[in-house]
Amino acid sequence: MGLYSQLKDSISRVTDRLFSEQEPKRIGIYGPPNAGKTTLANRIARDWTGDAVGAESHIPHETRRARRKENVEIERNGNSVTIDIVDTPGVTTKVDYEEFTDEMEKDDAIRRSREATEGVAEAMHWLREDVDGVIYVLDSAEDPITQVNTMLIGIIESRDLPVLIFANKIDLDDASVKRIEDAFPQHKTIPLSAKEGDNMDEVYDNIAEYFG
């Protein structure tokens, strides 16, 4: 197959996924634990529907089930785009219940770790089968070059899913958006603080432009 044909096929796979169906596109919010995925999902949902998606916490793995907020209509520049937001559990390759025992009893920590492992598996399944695009959320104050981030971005790219990288927590003193841009130069990075609501106009402009 010639280069032109391969290019055309690849682009058409992406555009077909984005434009061919009538129902809202499912946009998965992915990233490592504690990057602020649920805070972002709640910010978007509250801004455009008035409802929240789920509970937020400083303890990792607060989100242990993928949760979908349907029909989130985002209006930008006179146009509107309707998406389903899928807030997913943070992806990791390891879960140790002892990480939670400072915050809760052992039995609760074990239950939380079990649910977390099921949630990660569920998130991976959604990524392979059920999302049309990805918002990848990273904590700007953390080193983005981790194995989980590298693997997940690779998995997303291998499935030709459109992806935006959100450099969250820019309100923190140690935040470095450039470190994230340098780590994944092949993708657009948008700085924000979902908690403080900083730079949300640019966030919504890009969601509408990229997934609309």
Place this chain on the structure above:
Amino acid sequence: MPKATNADDSDGSDGVQIDLISGERMENMATMEKIRMILDGVHDGNIVILEEGLTPDEESRLIEVTMSEISPDEFNGIEIETYPKSKANDSSLLGRIMGGDDSTAKLTVIGPANQIETLHKDETLISALVSRD
């Protein structure tokens, strides 16, 4: 395929077994055979080094299967490391179409999460500390 044995079983020494698995050994294996081979080794406390790594889809399934096997006080999951993608060889659409990004020929180190700790990683070096439980 011969069953990998734990160092304790083979000679009683207090060591860590390292399995270096060639690309040739992996090339005709199905995804689940690869994942089973890796996780069986890791469950035995071994460090598994793959000469040519896994595809993104195989990595996705490895994470999923690993999660299903985590058990409190017995198995906390895996540590996995490969070299990060070179910025000079980034994953542009054109690059992927040209096939330059399809290669999984990237040395990959996998071990039990409670026994292996990455000390440093860059595009050309992985430095890890391996302990015996």
